[in-house]
Amino acid sequence: MGNAGSYRIGHPTPPIIVFMTGTPHILIVDDSPTQLYQMQIVLEQDGFVVRTAENAEAALVAIAAEMPLLVVTDLEMPGMSGLELVETLHYSQPGLPLVLTTSEGSEDVAAEALRRGASSYVPKRIISTTLCPVIRQVLSVNQAAQSVREVAQYAVECTLKLKLSNDETLVPSVIARLELPVVELGLFDDGERMQVAMALDEALVNAIVHGNLEVSSELRQIDDGQPYVDMIAHRKTIEPYKDRKLHVYLHATSDQVTFTIRDEGNGFSCADLRDPTNPENLERAGGRGLLLIHAFMDEVRHNDEGNEITMIKRKKTDEEKAAEAAAADD
Incomplete structure (x- = not known):
């Protein structure tokens, strides 16, 4: 894909973009x-x-x-x-x-x-x-992604394990910590890192809410989602839900990063998942998170119990980048 000066045939040449700051909007x-x-x-x-x-x-x-x-x-x-x-x-x-x-x-x-x-x-x-x-x-x-700009100069490989409580407010900070090795290893550009962060956000929140707390996304469709919010708050206070943990594993090399997120819930049947590659699921609340994850990651798989997701994102080769740029310029 091309830069800002690359435009599709048939469209006028766009203005030269000189980005300036102003009122946050x-x-x-x-x-x-x-x-x-x-x-x-x-x-x-x-x-x-x-x-x-x-x-x-x-x-x-x-x-x-x-x-x-x-x-x-x-x-x-x-x-x-x-x-x-x-x-x-x-x-x-x-x-x-x-x-x-x-x-x-x-x-x-x-x-x-x-x-x-x-x-x-x-x-x-x-x-x-x-x-x-x-x-x-x-x-x-x-x-959260922008907060990890400072990078280590000589990172080669990284493994990280986290054990988390069911607190969704910690998710942005967890994502920032998971992104640090990605930045250190220079795996992706800012846009790709943003997409990785969005996939992590969906996977982490899903593991907390639907995995450990076992709250159905269907409750979002009732009374503007208030029953959904109430059920999450209630499950955080009662057994067996409140003491369940979230296990997060990262392994990053100079070529790719692998994230594995496992909850302690009862899992689900993978056969019950809506097909995340079917674009029709864009219109379905329950399928939104998985579609985003599959769109942003190169490989996604679930374990047999249905309580663990593994997501892999690979660094693009120079050839792949060149092919994308050429396709955008056509």
């Missing part, structure tokens, strides 16, 4: 004035400062003038598409988080955008209840 990109207004209201009611752009080209101009905290973009827009915007920003500013808004019928493109640099997604049909939590999740993970 979220930039929303959508060609529908109604959708823009809806998302702006939702975010402003949650305390965010919002800027808007009616298309991808306008978004690039806005970003050049004032760097946002995060970009929320529609996928299907006239001119430069949301997927092309994701590609452009992923290579020109890989540390900038990108969240997609997806509509029914755009599942294939959304899954591709996740693989090419987007951080997460929100189905448009549940924007009012899901957009703000997803943005806060992405910003929290990104902040």
Whole structure:
């Protein structure tokens, strides 16, 4: 894939991007004035400062003038598409988080955008209840990722084992600790590290909530998710759930990193899992986490008991990077 100067045939040359800082804000990109207004209201009611752009080209101009905290973009827009915007920003500013808004019928493109640099997604049909939590999740993970900039000069290999309680508030700090060896070994660029962090966030929270506490994601669909929140709080106070631990193992080399996360719950049947490679699961709350994990990791597997997930991310070779750049320039 190319840099910010690489543009698809048929689109005008984009502006030269000179990133500047300014008021911390979220930039929303959508060609529908109604959708823009809806998302702006939702975010402003949650305390965010919002800027808007009616298309991808306008978004690039806005970003050049004032760097946002995060970009929320529609996928299907006239001119430069949301997927092309994701590609452009992923290579020109890989540390900038990108969240997609997806509509029914755009599942294939959304899954591709996740693989090419987007951080997460929100189905448009549940924007009012899901957009703000997803943005806060992405910003929290990104902040943790940015805190491990200082790297060791001569790291060759690293193994790390953690034993954790069922406290979701510790997850960003745990991710920052797990990312430190990745930074030290120079495995990934900022965009890839952000995706690794998002996959870890999903896996860790799933292991706590669905594994150790055995709380069903279906409760999220009831009364704006309040029963889900209440059940999590209750399970943390009673046996056998409250004393269960989370076991996290990392092994990193100069070529790849392997994360293994195991809970002490009763597990589940892997046959019951929704197919994470099926883009239709973008629209299903229960399948969202696994789809993100499979999109961001190179290899994912579960143990027979269903209480352990292993995720592998490999460093791209020079040949793979060159092939991606060539494909983006076509």
